[in-house]
Amino acid sequence: MSTRPAPANGKPGSKQGGKTGDPPRRPQRPTVPALQDWKHQSRRFSMLTAYDSCFARIFDEAGIDLLLVGDSLANVIQGEETTLPVTVEEMIYHTRAVARAAKRAMVIADMPFGSYQITSEDAVRNAVRMVKEGGAQAVKLEGGVAVKEAIARIASAEIPVMGHIGLTPQSVNRMGGFRVQGRTVESQKRVLEDAHAVEDAGAFAVVLEGMPAELADEITCSLHIPTIGIGAGSNCDGQVLVMHDMLGLTGDWVPHFVKKFADLGPQVADAAQAFIEEVNQGTFPCEEHSYR
Numbered sequence: 251m252s253t254r255p256a257p258a259n260g261k262p263g264s265k266q267g268g269k270t271g272d273p274p275r276r277p278q279r280p281t282v283p284a285l286q287d288w289k290h291q292s293r294r295f296s297m298l299t300a301y302d303s304c305f306a307r308i309f310d311e312a313g314i315d316l317l318l319v320g321d322s323l324a325n326v327i328q329g330e331e332t333t334l335p336v337t338v339e340e341m342i343y344h345t346r347a348v349a350r351a352a353k354r355a356m357v358i359a360d361m362p363f364g365s366y367q368i369t370s371e372d373a374v375r376n377a378v379r380m381v382k383e384g385g386a387q388a389v390k391l392e393g394g395v396a397v398k399e400a401i402a403r404i405a406s407a408e409i410p411v412m413g414h415i416g417l418t419p420q421s422v423n424r425m426g427g428f429r430v431q432g433r434t435v436e437s438q439k440r441v442l443e444d445a446h447a448v449e450d451a452g453a454f455a456v457v458l459e460g461m462p463a464e465l466a467d468e469i470t471c472s473l474h475i476p477t478i479g480i481g482a483g484s485n486c487d488g489q490v491l492v493m494h495d496m497l498g499l500t501g502d503w504v505p506h507f508v509k510k511f512a513d514l515g516p517q518v519a520d521a522a523q524a525f526i527e528e529v530n531q532g533t534f535p536c537e538e539h540s541y542r
């Protein structure tokens with residue numbers, strides 16, 4: 251049962267109008283201290299994944315607070331079964347594209363598998379690359395107790411770190427699949443320990459993925475840092491979705507926790523079919539789309 255107050259905001263990041271006649275002012279890029287304030291003001295916020303400039307610009311202009319260059323790009327961009335193969339170079343490439351278009355959203359780059367688990371020196375070096383070469387304002391990495399040293403080292407290099415606990419896709423082989431976590435007393439205890447380890451290590455926020463809503467609520471109430479839920483119920487401080495899932499670009503099957511806010515897949519297919527037909531019939535390009 252939630253002990254949290256009702257959210258204070260209408261639409262986070264909505265445009266602030268000036269005096270009559272002034273153009274609407276674009277809200278400032280959220281900062282780490284602003285996110286802490288939002289938690290204490292019970293102001294909810296939104297995060298979407300983005301992997302290229304085109305969608306980053308659209309989401310940024312729509313008023314998204316945070317843009318995550320997720321290692322889910324391994325799945326939705328590269329067609330891999332898991333997120334394990336994506337490399338630091340590939341993450342930097344996509345982060346750069348997103349960072350160029352994000353004029354007001356905070357850009358967070360995922361640290362890929364293998365880039366922070368071996369030594370904390372590696373972790374700092376790779377996080378620095380995400381900021382310096384990718385243009386991210388923060389990084390995200392998966393795990394709790396096991397990665398607290400990496401979080402602390404990166405944070406002490408002045409790079410804001412977002413944690414990610416619960417169902418951590420990089421642990422797919424240990425978990426035996428993409429399984430909801432925290433369903434037994436033992437597992438619940440482990441997730442809670444991870445939540446506190448991440449906060450104690452210096453993370454500025456934490457993603458709670460694939461866990462019962464009651465557990466996410468308990469974590470959200472007991473941490474000082476904001477929580478961002480995905481498949482973790484409605485009482486987190488923010489919510490995140492993978493853009494291809496919420497836009498209906500991933501085919502018929504989507505995970506139980508995903509809401510399709512649009513169904514673009516069939517629209518894209520219709521557009522492609524119309525193009526093919528017009529080319530075959532010779533009706534495209536017509537006079538209007540030709541040079542003389």
Ligand code: KIV
Nearest residue numbers: 299320321322457490
């Ligand atoms: O990689 C990703 O897209 C993520 C989100 C699911 C939080 O980590």
